[in-house]
Every structure is written in C-alpha cells, then in structure tokens.
Amino acid sequence: MTNEQIAQDLVSKFGEDKIYGIVENYGLLNVTTSVDTIVPLLHYLYQHPTFKFQFLTDLGGIHFPDAVGQELGVIYHLHSLENNVRLIIKLYVPIESPVVPTITKLYAAADWMEREAFDFYGILFEGHPNLKRILNTDDMDYHPMRKEYPMEDATRQDKIDALFGR
Amino acid sequence: MSDRTIKTVEAPQGLEGQGFFAAKLDDLVGLARANSLWPLPFATSCCGIEFMATMASHYDLARFGAERISFSARQADVLMVMGTIAKKMAPVVKQVYLQMAEPRWVMAVGACASSGGVFDTYSVLQGIDRIIPVDVYVPGCPPRPEQILDGFMQIQELAKTEQRRRRESPEYKALLNSYGIE
Amino acid sequence: MSDVALVSSPNVGIAKPEESKKYVNELTTLNLGPTHPATHGIFQNILTMDGETIIDSEQTVGYIHRAFEKIAERRPLYQITTLTDRMNYCSSPINNMGWHMTVEKLLGIEVPKRAQYMRVIMMELARIADHIICNSILAVDTGAMTGFLYVMQWRENIYEIYEELCGARLTTNMGRFGGMERDFSAEAIRKIKHFLSEFPKALREFESMVKRNRIFMDRTIGVGGISGERALNYGFTGPNLRAAGIDYDVRAMNPYSSYEDFEFDVPVGTTGDTYDRFLVRGEEMWQSLRIIQQAMDNLPEGPYHADAPHYYLPPKQEVYRNMEALIYHFKIVMGEIDAPVGEVYHSVEGGNGELGFYLVSDGGRTPYRLKFRRPCYIYYQAFPEMIKGSTLSDAIITMSSMNVIAGELDT
Ligand code: SF4
Numbered sequence: 001m002t003n004e005q006i007a008q009d010l011v012s013k014f015g016e017d018k019i020y021g022i023v024e025n026y027g028l029l030n031v032t033t034s035v036d037t038i039v040p041l042l043h044y045l046y047q048h049p050t051f052k053f054q055f056l057t058d059l060g061g062i063h064f065p066d067a068v069g070q071e072l073g074v075i076y077h078l079h080s081l082e083n084n085v086r087l088i089i090k091l092y093v094p095i096e097s098p099v100v101p102t103i104t105k106l107y108a109a110a111d112w113m114e115r116e117a118f119d120f121y122g123i124l125f126e127g128h129p130n131l132k133r134i135l136n137t138d139d140m141d142y143h144p145m146r147k148e149y150p151m152e153d154a155t156r157q158d159k160i161d162a163l164f165g166r
Numbered sequence: 167m168s169d170r171t172i173k174t175v176e177a178p179q180g181l182e183g184q185g186f187f188a189a190k191l192d193d194l195v196g197l198a199r200a201n202s203l204w205p206l207p208f209a210t211s212c213c214g215i216e217f218m219a220t221m222a223s224h225y226d227l228a229r230f231g232a233e234r235i236s237f238s239a240r241q242a243d244v245l246m247v248m249g250t251i252a253k254k255m256a257p258v259v260k261q262v263y264l265q266m267a268e269p270r271w272v273m274a275v276g277a278c279a280s281s282g283g284v285f286d287t288y289s290v291l292q293g294i295d296r297i298i299p300v301d302v303y304v305p306g307c308p309p310r311p312e313q314i315l316d317g318f319m320q321i322q323e324l325a326k327t328e329q330r331r332r333r334e335s336p337e338y339k340a341l342l343n344s345y346g347i348e
Numbered sequence: 349m350s351d352v353a354l355v356s357s358p359n360v361g362i363a364k365p366e367e368s369k370k371y372v373n374e375l376t377t378l379n380l381g382p383t384h385p386a387t388h389g390i391f392q393n394i395l396t397m398d399g400e401t402i403i404d405s406e407q408t409v410g411y412i413h414r415a416f417e418k419i420a421e422r423r424p425l426y427q428i429t430t431l432t433d434r435m436n437y438c439s440s441p442i443n444n445m446g447w448h449m450t451v452e453k454l455l456g457i458e459v460p461k462r463a464q465y466m467r468v469i470m471m472e473l474a475r476i477a478d479h480i481i482c483n484s485i486l487a488v489d490t491g492a493m494t495g496f497l498y499v500m501q502w503r504e505n506i507y508e509i510y511e512e513l514c515g516a517r518l519t520t521n522m523g524r525f526g527g528m529e530r531d532f533s534a535e536a537i538r539k540i541k542h543f544l545s546e547f548p549k550a551l552r553e554f555e556s557m558v559k560r561n562r563i564f565m566d567r568t569i570g571v572g573g574i575s576g577e578r579a580l581n582y583g584f585t586g587p588n589l590r591a592a593g594i595d596y597d598v599r600a601m602n603p604y605s606s607y608e609d610f611e612f613d614v615p616v617g618t619t620g621d622t623y624d625r626f627l628v629r630g631e632e633m634w635q636s637l638r639i640i641q642q643a644m645d646n647l648p649e650g651p652y653h654a655d656a657p658h659y660y661l662p663p664k665q666e667v668y669r670n671m672e673a674l675i676y677h678f679k680i681v682m683g684e685i686d687a688p689v690g691e692v693y694h695s696v697e698g699g700n701g702e703l704g705f706y707l708v709s710d711g712g713r714t715p716y717r718l719k720f721r722r723p724c725y726i727y728y729q730a731f732p733e734m735i736k737g738s739t740l741s742d743a744i745i746t747m748s749s750m751n752v753i754a755g756e757l758d759t
Binding site: 025026028030055075077081088107108112134151 | 422708
C-alpha cells in the first residue's frame with residue numbers, strides 16, 4: 001500500500017474537487033479536503049478494508065492570516081497501525097465562520113484535541129459535546145494562538161524601553 | 167551504629183547559672199520554630215521534581231527538621247511554591263496562602279515562581295510575588311537540591327531571628343494590605 | 349460522496365449517569381484537586397459520588413498552561429530545545445532528542461552512528477528514570493514508601509550521568525542539531541557501566557518487594573482497566589496502550605536513531621489495568637537496560653556530531669581564534685539562520701507514548717507552527733471512563749499508574 005494508491009483511491013472515491021493539494025512531505029502523504037467531506041472521508045478511511053486508518057494521532061489548528069477565505073485550518077493526523085502508514089488531512093475555513101463538523105463520534109480522542117483547537121484558534125466544532133476552553137481560563141476573550149495576538153504578558157513592567165536604554 | 171553523633175543546636179545567648187538558664191523568649195521561640203518547620207510543597211511542574219529529589223533519601227530535607235511534609239495548609243509553616251504558576255492557578259495559590267496560620271513563610275523556588283522564568287507569556291503569572299508576599303527566592307531553572315536546601319536554611323534563619331511581635335506590627339499589616347489581604 | 353456509510357463507532361453511548369437510576373445514597377460532589385497531594389500534579393477532578401463509588405467525574409486541566417506553542421512561534425529552532433525539556437520533565441532527554449531529530453529531518457542532516465548510539469543510551473536512561481518515578485510512586489500510593497526512597501537513589505545516579513553529558517540534572521537541553529554536544533567522558537562511561545551493573549540488583553529488589561505483594565496485587569489488579577479497543581479510540585500510546593494488549597511502540601514500528609540495530613522485546617499486558625501498567629513499565633526498564641548494554645558494547649568509533657556548521661555550534665576555542673567560527677557562533681546563537689520551507693512530522697517513543705512534533709516552517713527563522721503531540725494530554729481524557737464505578741482510592745492509584753505529567757499535559 002503506497003501513498004500513491006491511497007491518494008488515487010481517495011480521488012476516485014470523492015472526486016478531484018474534494019481531495020486536492022496532494023503532496024508528499026518527507027514520505028508523509030498530505031491531502032486537503034473540504035469541510036463537508038471531512039466526516040465521510042474519515043469514516044471511509046476508518047472502515048476501508050485495506051487502509052484501516054483507525055488511529056487518530058493528532059488534531060490541531062493553524063492560522064494563515066493572509067489566505068483570504070481560508071484563514072483557519074484544521075490538520076488531522078491519521079495512522080493506520082496495521083499497515084504502519086500515516087496520513088495528514090487538512091481543511092481550511094474562513095475566519096468569519098470557522099465551523100467544522102466534529103469527529104468525536106468517531107474518535108473519542110478528538111474531544112480534547114478539538115477543544116484545544118477551539119481554545120487556541122476559535123474553530124467551532126459543530127456537534128461537539130462540550131465545546132469550551134480547556135487550557136486557558138474561561139474568562140479569556142480572545143483566541144491567543146491567532147497570529148495577531150502577542151505572546152508576552154502585557155502586565156510586565158521590566159521590559160520597558162527605558163530599561164534597555166532605548 | 168556506634169559512631170553516631172547526635173547534633174544539637176546551639177543554645178541562644180543567655181544567662182546560665184546553677185540549675186537555670188535565662189534567655190530572651192524571642193530567641194527560644196525562634197529556635198524552636200526554626201528547627202521544626204513544616205513545609206507545604208506546592209509543586210506544580212519541573213521544580214517539583216527537584217523537590218522530590220530534595221525530599222528523598224539522597225538530599226534528605228528531613229535533616230532540617232522538616233520531616234513532616236504537611237499537605238494540609240492549616241498545619242504548615244512554610245509554603246514552598248515550586249514550578250510555574252499559571253494565571254489559572256493564581257487564585258489557588260492565594261487561597262492556600264490564606265488558609266495557612268501565622269506565622270507563615272513563603273519560599274519561591276525556581277525562576278518561574280520567582281519571576282515567570284522563561285515563560286513570558288499571556289498565560290503565566292510573572293512571579294508569585296504579584297499575589298502573595300515572598301520571603302526567600304531561590305534562583306535556578308530548576309535549582310539544584312542543594313540550592314533548595316540553602317533556601318530552606320534561609321527561612322530557618324528568618325524564623326530564628328524574627329521578632330515575636332512582627333506579625334502584629336503595623337508594617338506587616340500594611341504589607342498584607344498591599345496584597346489585598348486583610 | 350454521501351454514499352459513505354458512517355461507522356457505528358465504538359465511541360457511541362458512553363454512559364452518563366441515568367437520571368432514573370435509584371442510587372442507594374444521596375449523591376455527593378467531591379472536589380479532588382487542583383492541589384491534592386495524591387494527584388501528583390495539578391489536575392482537578394470533580395467527582396460525583398454515591399457513597400464510596402464514583403458515578404461520574406469532570407476534569408479540569410490547564411492549571412500550568414505555559415503557551416509552549418505560542419512561544420515556539422517566536423523562537424529560533426535552536427532555542428526551542430529549552431521548551432522541550434520542560435514538557436515531560438521526568439524524561440527530558442527523550443524530548444530533546446525527539447526535537448533534534450525533527451529538525452534534522454527538516455534540514456536533511458545525517459547524524460553519525462556514534463551520536464545515534466549515544467542518543468539511544470541517553471533516551472533509554474531517561475525512560476528508566478521516568479518509569480522509576482511512576483512505578484515507585486504507585487507503590488507509595490498503595491502504602492509502600494520504602495521502595496520509593498530506595499529506587500530514587502538510582503534516579504540520582506541517572507542524573508549524575510546526565511550531568512556528565514550536559515551539566516544539568518533535570519532540564520537537560522542535551523545534544524545539538526546534528527549530534528551530541530560532547531562525547532562521553534571516561535567518567536560518563538564509568539558511571540553508565542556502574543549503573544548497568546548495579547541498578548538491576550536494586551530493581552530486582554524493588555520488584556520482589558512489590559510485584560507479588562498481596563496487598564499491592566489486591567489494590568491494583570482489576571482496577572482502572574481499559575480494553576484495547578477503547579484505548580485505541582482514546583488515542584492511547586506507550587506503556588498504557590501496551591498494557592491493554594496492543595504492541596504499538598514507535599521504536600519498533602518506525603525505528604529512529606538506529607533502534608533497528610538493537611534487540612529488544614515490546615512487553616504487553618492483557619487487561620489494561622493498573623497492575624498490567626505496572627508490569628509493563630517494570631519490564632520496559634529491563635528492556636531499556638538491555639538496549640543500553642547493547643549500545644555500550646557496540647558503541648561505534650567516529651565523530652559524535654555531523655558536519656553542519658550552520659546549525660552545530662563550533663567549539664568555544666575556535667570561536668575565540670577563528671573568524672568563521674565566530675560568525676557561525678553568532679548567527680546560531682542569535683537565531684539568524686533561516687530554516688528551509690517544509691512540513692515535517694516526527695515522533696519518538698517518549699516515556700508515556702508517542703511524542704510527536706509537527707513542524708511547519710515557512711522559511712523564516714522561527715517555525716510557523718509547531719504542534720506537539722503530547723501523549724498525556726490525549727490519554728488523560730479516558731480517565732473518567734476508567735474510574736467510573738470504582739472507589740475513590742482506586743481512582744487515585746489509577747491516576748498515578750497512568751503517569752500523567754502536568755507539564756506535558758498542559759504544555
Ligand atoms: S523554573 Fe524552570 S524548572 Fe522550575 S518550573 Fe520553571 S521552567 Fe520548570
């Protein structure tokens with residue numbers, strides 16, 4: 001089972017307009033898909049007789065402020081333990097309505113991963129049983145991993161210009 | 167073990183005569199306190215692991231009269247904050263401090279507890295002295311167990327020399343007030 | 349497309365307490381944490397209890413969230429090693445090496461064999477240090493304090509070996525992109541050999557004290573079990589997954605750093621309960637010793653770092669005498685060297701499971717995005733399910749046998 005076979009199979013199943021951006025990064029197959037395909041795609045890969053992508057390694061968000069209409073992304077890492085093949089699936093959503101269907105019904109592990117992506121990037125996972133902040137305090141009013149927010153603690157006073165002779 | 171030597175602490179300055187010994191009450195109380203401090207380890211992350219080493223057989227914190235690790239704040243004398251304190255955690259630290267009975271000392275172990283350390287980020291409290299008064303800072307990331315022991319000895323020194331009325335003094339009240347503690 | 353039938357996943361119908369069910373006692377809500385001594389870290393669990401039995405629980409995490417991923421976006425690759433130390437601080441060298449290997453993959457640096465073997469030795473020592481803590485603390489939680497004090501002494505020995513190699517005990521920052529920072533000194537080799545010959549005795553003694561101890565067995569067998577299927581669905585990896593009977597080990601499946609050269613077994617359990625987790629970790633320590641022995645016996649001669657002047661700091665003497673070395677030194681330390689564009693995922697077998705680094709580089713001096721796959725974070729989700737229906741004291745030892753490390757969980 002090679003990466004090419006997987007890519008071909010997915011394209012023939014879902015069509016070229018749904019599975020695109022097929023690249024191989026350091027031996028790891030990357031595909032991009034659309035929001036409405038992600039759930040059927042993961043289910044398909046889960047029950048595929050030979051592929052058997054039944055392990056969700058990781059899920060995380062990403063932010064590209066310059067990609068208009070596709071600012072926020074979700075990256076799924078799948079692993080077929082039987083074949084020892086990994087697969088990365090990406091999808092992008094606009095920042096105004098970052099709504100992505102949840103996959104917690106398929107993978108229990110996705111619960112906190114999706115909450116983390118919500119906490120960090122504000123991606124809304126539709127159908128998630130308990131979508132609230134996980135790592136940050138509940139009263140935080142922004143999503144800190146978005147590129148426009150600063151990393152530093154705003155209350156620190158020992159980093160003012162005067163102390164550096166500026 | 168026959169070659170065991172028992173160490174006793176030195177007696178404070180005082181007047182000794184036949185059958186009596188007179189010294190200042192402050193000194194005696196200080197002496198007793200300093201050698202029976204009960205630490206409350208508030209270990210959150212990496213520095214807590216070094217505390218584990220300090221506590222365990224090799225470094226053995228118990229030699230300094232801290233045999234009993236008090237996990238209950240009510241019976242503890244020294245709050246040892248070890249590790250990063252995130253903003254989410256800050257109210258908990260304060261609560262624990264408030265639950266402790268006077269006299270209480272606070273030791274900030276490690277760069278994170280002292281100043282935020284390498285984590286100058288939106289989620290980390292930049293030093294616990296923003297919420298509670300701190301007596302001894304131990305630098306290091308993490309400090310070696312020897313350093314933690316040294317910090318502990320500094321606390322002992324503070325306890326030994328503390329005026330008995332310090333905790334009732336207006337200065338102390340003002341200090342607590344500046345942290346919003348009544 | 350819509351003709352894909354949805355899987356009837358094993359994940360449907362996780363029981364919430366049914367309203368209609370009659371409980372014997374009135375339900376109590378109990379707050380465990382975030383600073384409870386038995387939780388070994390900063391976790392909060394709000395338990396709903398029916399007498400001694402846990403009906404339901406809700407976890408709160410994030411009490412030491414330090415925003416690693418945000419910091420990583422602002423730091424050159426070289427400085428991120430410092431962050432990885434502080435993730436799973438019980439086994440920092442594994443994190444360091446995992447990160448180095450990720451970057452080497454991105455940069456295409458070939459690491460010499462000797463450095464690879466040295467890495468394996470350090471990683472396996474770290475694994476032992478990690479498992480020592482977990483197993484001995486589990487023993488403490490079941491009431492056996494002596495074993496802890498006894499094996500902690502050996503963890504000190506491992507720390508001394510670290511010190512020989514990097515000067516630090518806990519947050520090691522060990523190794524460099526392209527290899528190791530320094531070669532094993534004679535003292536380091538002596539210490540490792542000493543450890544190899546003496547530690548087995550201590551470990552055997554510890555195991556004979558605990559393993560077949562009636563009290564320990566009664567406390568742990570059948571407690572906090574999870575089936576292999578559920579464990580996979582919850583994304584378990586590492587010893588906890590292997591205890592549930594699934595032999596997934598990154599070292600064996602996707603060998604990195606020359607793990608393919610060594611012979612070792614992957615121990616598995618059957619029921620996934622606390623006792624199995626204890627046994628798997630115990631056996632892994634023996635396997636680690638085996639690997640270290642093999643690596644020490646076959647330690648190849650040759651350089652201990654790759655020739656990668658753009659990423660590997662020149663020796664300090666050179667910096668003082670040689671212009672070129674000075675420039676490289678400056679550029680590396682100041683993080684002035686741009687990384688190539690690319691996306692790379694690399695994972696290593698950490699103390700708790702698959703520790704992954706997903707690095708997206710846009711060609712700048714810092715990563716565009718760095719996602720850490722932290723095994724703890726992912727498997728700790730299963731905790732409520734694992735303790736449902738058990739007693740409070742069982743919940744405590746279940747947690748301690750899962751080896752949840754707060755620093756790794758909250759990043
Ligand atoms: S000071 Fe360093 S070792 Fe201590 S908690 Fe902070 S990061 Fe960890």
